[in-house]
Amino acid sequence: MRIRSILRAGALAAAAAILAGCAGQTTRNTPIEVFPDMDRQPKYRPQRPSEFFADGRASRAPVAGTVARGQLKLDDAFYTGVAGNQYVGRNPLPINSELLKLGQTRFNTFxxxxxxxxxxxxxxxxxxxxxxxxxxxxxxxRQMNDGEIFTIITEGRRSMPSYRFQIAGRDRWAIIAYVRALQRTTGSLDDVPRELRAGVR
Ligand code: HEC
Structure with a gap:
C-alpha cells in the first residue's frame, strides 16, 4: 500500500515537472529534450547552406526539363498577355463580381x-x-488592350517596376477587370442602363 502511494506521488511529481517545462517561463537551464529526434531533425531549411551538394546550397533547382505539378504554363496568351505578336484584346476570364472583388483587393494592395x-x-x-x-x-x-496592361504589370514599363513575382497570372487579369471598372466611375450617363438613369443624380 505504502509503495503504491509513493509510486503515485512520484508519477504526479514527474507529470508536474514535465508540465512545468511547458509553462513558457524563461530559464537559464538547458531544456530537457524528451524526444531529441524531434528537436533536432536531420533536415535542410530553405535558403541555408549545405556541405552535401557541390554548389553549397540546400535549396535545389528543379531538374532540367521538368515542370512541377500545377506549374505548367503552356497558355502563352494567359500568362504573358501576348498572342503571336499582338496584345490579347480582352480579358480571358469571365467578368463577374467574384473576379472584380479579387481584383479590388489585389489592386488596393499592389x-x-x-x-x-x-x-x-x-x-x-x-x-x-x-x-x-x-x-x-x-x-x-482606356484605349489599351487588356493584354497590354497585363504586359505592363508583368514586365514593368519605363519607371514602373515589374510585378511578375508578386502577383499571380490570374490575379493580374482580375486587377485589369477592376481597372476597367474604375475607368467607368468617371463615365457619363450613357454608361448607365436606360431604365436605371432616373435614379442617378
Ligand atoms: C511603385 C509604384 C507603382 C506601382 C506599385 C504600380 N505602378 Fe503603374 N506606374 C507607375 C509609374 C511611375 C508609371 C509611369 C511610368 C512612366 O511613364 O515612366 C506607371 C504606369 C502605369 C501604366 C501606364 C503605362 C504607360 O504606358 O503609360 C499602367 C497601365 C499601370 N502603371 C498599371 C499599374 C497596375 C495595374 C499596377 C498594379 C498591379 C501598378 N501600375 C502598380 C508606378 C507604379
Whole structure:
C-alpha cells in the first residue's frame, strides 16, 4: 500500500515537472529534450547552406526539363498577355463580381500605393517622391488592350517596376477587370442602363 502511494506521488511529481517545462517561463537551464529526434531533425531549411551538394546550397533547382505539378504554363496568351505578336484584346476570364472583388483587393494592395485607390495616380508614393504614376483613367490607358496592361504589370514599363513575382497570372487579369471598372466611375450617363438613369443624380 505504502509503495503504491509513493509510486503515485512520484508519477504526479514527474507529470508536474514535465508540465512545468511547458509553462513558457524563461530559464537559464538547458531544456530537457524528451524526444531529441524531434528537436533536432536531420533536415535542410530553405535558403541555408549545405556541405552535401557541390554548389553549397540546400535549396535545389528543379531538374532540367521538368515542370512541377500545377506549374505548367503552356497558355502563352494567359500568362504573358501576348498572342503571336499582338496584345490579347480582352480579358480571358469571365467578368463577374467574384473576379472584380479579387481584383479590388489585389489592386488596393499592389497598385494603389502609387496609382491610388481610384487609379488617378495620386498615391502615397508619388506624394513623397518625385515620381509620377500614370492616371489610369486617362484616355490613353482606356484605349489599351487588356493584354497590354497585363504586359505592363508583368514586365514593368519605363519607371514602373515589374510585378511578375508578386502577383499571380490570374490575379493580374482580375486587377485589369477592376481597372476597367474604375475607368467607368468617371463615365457619363450613357454608361448607365436606360431604365436605371432616373435614379442617378
Ligand atoms: C511603385 C509604384 C507603382 C506601382 C506599385 C504600380 N505602378 Fe503603374 N506606374 C507607375 C509609374 C511611375 C508609371 C509611369 C511610368 C512612366 O511613364 O515612366 C506607371 C504606369 C502605369 C501604366 C501606364 C503605362 C504607360 O504606358 O503609360 C499602367 C497601365 C499601370 N502603371 C498599371 C499599374 C497596375 C495595374 C499596377 C498594379 C498591379 C501598378 N501600375 C502598380 C508606378 C507604379
Amino acid at each position: 497598385c494603389s500605393p502609387c496609382h491610388d485607390r481610384t487609379g488617378q495616380g495620386k498615391g502615397i508614393v508619388g506624394q513623397r517622391a518625385m515620381w509620377l504614376p500614370t492616371n489610369l483613367q486617362e484616355d490613353r490607358v
